[in-house]
Amino acid sequence: MALWVEIIDTNSKLISNNYLPSNVIHKEVGDGRNVSFWHDIWCGSTSLASRYNRLYHLDINKFDMAANKWIDGNWHIFISQREDKWKCSLSSNGLFSVKTIREHLDRVMLPSLNVVTTWIKQIPRKVNVFWWRLRLDSLPLRWNLSTRGVELTNLECPVCNSGIERQNHLFFECEVANDSWRLIRVWMDIGMPRFASLVDLQAWLDGLQTNSDSIVRIKAIMITVLWVLWSFRNGVVFNDVVIRRSSIFDIVKMYSFRWLKNRGNIVSVKVQH
Ligand SMILES: [Zn+2]
Numbered sequence: 001m002a003l004w005v006e007i008i009d010t011n012s013k014l015i016s017n018n019y020l021p022s023n024v025i026h027k028e029v030g031d032g033r034n035v036s037f038w039h040d041i042w043c044g045s046t047s048l049a050s051r052y053n054r055l056y057h058l059d060i061n062k063f064d065m066a067a068n069k070w071i072d073g074n075w076h077i078f079i080s081q082r083e084d085k086w087k088c089s090l091s092s093n094g095l096f097s098v099k100t101i102r103e104h105l106d107r108v109m110l111p112s113l114n115v116v117t118t119w120i121k122q123i124p125r126k127v128n129v130f131w132w133r134l135r136l137d138s139l140p141l142r143w144n145l146s147t148r149g150v151e152l153t154n155l156e157c158p159v160c161n162s163g164i165e166r167q168n169h170l171f172f173e174c175e176v177a178n179d180s181w182r183l184i185r186v187w188m189d190i191g192m193p194r195f196a197s198l199v200d201l202q203a204w205l206d207g208l209q210t211n212s213d214s215i216v217r218i219k220a221i222m223i224t225v226l227w228v229l230w231s232f233r234n235g236v237v238f239n240d241v242v243i244r245r246s247s248i249f250d251i252v253k254m255y256s257f258r259w260l261k262n263r264g265n266i267v268s269v270k271v272q273h
Pocket of ligand 1: 157158159160161162163169170173174175
């Protein structure tokens with residue numbers, strides 16, 4: 001027995017130092033009663049546990065012998081029936097929640113916003129946070145969630161049900177966004193072009209040739225448009241409609257006046273309609 005332990009131990013050392021290929025000692029399967037289905041190397045050059053790691057972790061009988069998995073002429077693996085859960089080390093109960101992640105990101109990231117002078121004091125903090133997330137393309141849009149591994153059955157825009165819900169679709173290409181921007185262009189009357197994307201909008205804002213107060217006001221209104229479109233979209237998704245499609249433009253105007261007025265800047269854009 002001691003001799004075998006020594007041989008196996010030496011073998012492991014040689015394999016881990018790459019002196020020996022890992023399949024140099026393997027089991028030859030007879031009736032499968034002495035072969036660990038997952039841990040022994042009996043099929044191919046590595047253990048099935050390392051080759052099919054995800055399946056291995058799901059199996060509720062990890063230490064079964066091969067014979068136990070072979071039932072009625074087929075391989076059977078019993079997978080845990082427990083509901084899948086996202087785990088998160090940030091929350092007190094260890095479970096994932098969007099709120100926990102958001103609070104963490106706010107805590108970690110927000111102070112730096114002031115440093116890079118992207119904070120716009122005329123608009124509320126939550127809208128600044130939204131603007132920051134939008135520029136990072138990190139809003140929980142369906143496309144963004146799917147690229148981060150969240151399995152969704154439907155990636156379509158919840159507002160128009162045609163087109164994938166990506167950032168540029170929801171805020172610029174979607175019919176509702178398009179209509180809203182058209183009304184804003186007329187209202188502002190400052191030669192605002194049609195934006196196809198956030199990059200377009202930012203490039204236009206960066207190139208504005210006017211005094212800095214006006215630039216801040218224009219920027220605040222642009223962000224308000226995006227914020228109201230986002231609020232409208234969330235109302236549709238969560239079936240909690242507080243903004244009607246027909247009132248989006250009025251709400252943009254209302255917020256713009258309220259925010260800019262309350263924070264010491266009266267809106268001085270020409271109203272035309
Ligand atoms: Zn849409």
